[in-house]
Amino acid sequence: MTMEMPTVAWEHRTRDRLIAADEAALGECYDQYASFVYGLALRVVRDAKAAEDITQDVFLGLWEKPACFEPEKGALRTWLGTLAHRRAVDHVRREEARRRRDETVLSRVTATPDVEEMALALMTAERVRGALDSLPPEQREAIQLAYFDGKTYREVAVIMGIPEGTAKSRLRLALRRIASTLESEDFRQWA
Amino acid sequence: MxxxxxxxxxxxxxxxxxxxxxxxxxxxxxxxxxxxAAEVAQLSTAAAWIGATEALTPPAELRASVLAAARAHHRGPAPDDDLTRLYRTETDRFETLIPTLESDDLAAMTANGLSVRDLVIHLAAMESMISAGLGAPVSNLDAGTDVDQRTAMFIEAYALRPIEDVLVLWREAIARITEWAATGATTGPLPWLGIEVGRDTVLISRAFETWIHADDIRRATGRQLEPPSPAHLHCMADFSMRSLPTWLDVSGRSHPGCTARVVLTGAGGGSWLVPLAPRESAGGEPVDVVLEVDIVEWCHRIGERVTTDAIAVRVAGDDALATDILEAASALATL
Known part of the structure; x- marks a missing residue:
């Protein structure tokens, strides 16, 4: 499979094609980022059907409003990821009460990793995993609770039994550390 | 905080x-x-990469389902011309503003006397009126073409319904207008005036109103104003210059045989020679009056968001002509 690297130039061209309602461009974006969007959504909502719905919403969002993605402000991955995460967190917060009542064990779907996923993206994800693993345990837990469990920093503080200010600073330190790891790995030109 | x-x-x-x-x-x-904002951009990138550590292939059938949904949600024909792109960009920008509004924001009062929520409803009432004028009513409300009356009826009808319901109606109308714009039609309706106007007038005036109301909302909720891109500002300003002779005539302020140079400064600006009466060609230099004003300020004037007294304008030449031009410029607000 030949896939152009997601450079800023590629993102500009793809955005123009999406604005021109070129369906093939949406297909390419899907092939490039569906595993990322779906995996992220599934990790947060822990419900395969909801993760599929979110994935569909995210790509439809790109299809319907391509002009809202501005490559000069950030990469497509960040744009899609932010949207997917926001939708997933909204879903979790909506479902939380229901989830508390219904203790059904949710099974994770089995699927093989997308062999087409770009090797570089896999490598970077691997580095980020390494960076997450190397965080002090209290920072890693704060990130897990906020990002993957959809908790607000106040809820993180309550769960961890720490002041709110400490929760905020743990999140900040952890995220900055990951950002600086990525920067030092010189991933920016294609992130 | x-x-x-x-x-x-x-x-x-x-x-x-x-x-x-x-x-x-x-x-x-x-x-x-x-x-x-730069720090958040950097941190958001890091957050997205945290999400990337969980990448997992979705079920194979999801791809076809997404593409089918995209086809069903087709935005209408591709906005392959500048005016449709202008219209769609402004409506998209408006739509992305709405989810950021908290309940306090929706209750805030805007400059034109409607709450933010009711202003969104007003916009849906207007867009759906055009859509109905194009032969595709998107609402069961038989609310007529009087702007104030229609707006009041829509506000009442949607009073207890979520804002998302209003957006559904508004989006349908936009999709219909976009489809119409791609049909090659040269004229379209402005039902509240009971007239047919050029396709460009429909698209530009709707894009303009959408932007002005988006900024009304931003102003009412303490957000920074967000003007359109320079290219789109230029497009709106150019339209206003082409329409100015007619607007002067309609408002009883035309000056046959006179010409103005209007210089709009800032990104997207330019310089226009404008005849001050309809069906005339602009005369050459020297002109009777020169006005120099920031392009966003000019657009605020044509949208009646700044008065002729308050507008920051430099005038050289006949002051009375300049006053008439600035007075007549707000006619776009009635389109």
Missing amino acids: SDDALRELLAAYALNACEPNEVAQVERYLARDPEA
Whole structure:
């Protein structure tokens, strides 16, 4: 499979094609980022059907409003990821009460990793995993609770039994550390 | 909340981990502090990469389902011309503003006397009126073409319904207008005036109203104003210059045989020679009057968001002509 690297130039061209309602461009974006969007959504909502719905919403969002993605402000991955995460967190917060009542064990779907996923993206994800693993345990837990469990920093503080200010600073330190790891790995030109 | 306190929330914001009532405050802070916005961009990239550690192939059938849904949600024919793109860009920008509004924001009063929520309903009432004029009513409301009456009926009908219901109606109307714009039609309706006007007038005036109301909302909720792109500002300004002779005539302020040079400064600006009466050609230099004004300020004047007394304008030549031009310029607000 030949896939152009997601450079800023590629993102500009793809955005123009999406604005021109070129369906093939949406297909390419899907092939490039569906595993990322779906995996992220599934990790947060822990419900395969909801993760599929979110994935569909995210790509439809790109299809319907391509002009809202501005490559000069950030990469497509960040744009899609932010949207997917926001939708997933909204879903979790909506479902939380229901989830508390219904203790059904949710099974994770089995699927093989997308062999087409770009090797570089896999490598970077691997580095980020390494960076997450190397965080002090209290920072890693704060990130897990906020990002993957959809908790607000106040809820993180309550769960961890720490002041709110400490929760905020743990999140900040952890995220900055990951950002600086990525920067030092010189991933920016294609992130 | 102080800027220092807001700065402490940037990482939580990038992780979608702020308290719901803090999100709008953080976004307003980001709008006024480019350094903070750059930091959030960096932190959001890091957050997205955390998400990438969980990449997992979705079920194979999802791809076809997404593409089929895209086809069903087709935005209408591709906006392959500048005017449709202008219209769609402004409606898209408006739509992305709505989810950022908290309940306090929706209750805030705007400059034109409607709450933010009711202003959104007003816009849906107007868009759906055009859509109905194109032969595709998107609402069961038989609300007529009187702007105030129609707006009041829509506000009443949607009073207890979520704002999302209003957006559904508004989006349908936009899709219909976009489809019409691609049919090659040269004229379209402005039902509240009971007239047919050029396709460009329909698209530009709707894009313009959408932007002006988006900024009404931003102003009412303490957000930074967001003008359209320079190219789109230029397009709106150019339209206003072409229409100015007619507007002068309609408002009883035409000056046969006279010409103005209007210089709009700022990104998207330019210089126009404008005859001050309809069906005339602009005369050459020297002109009777020169007006120099910032392009966004000019657009605010044509949308009646700044008065002729308050507008920052430099005039050389006949002051009375300049006054008539500035008075007549707001006619776009009635389109």
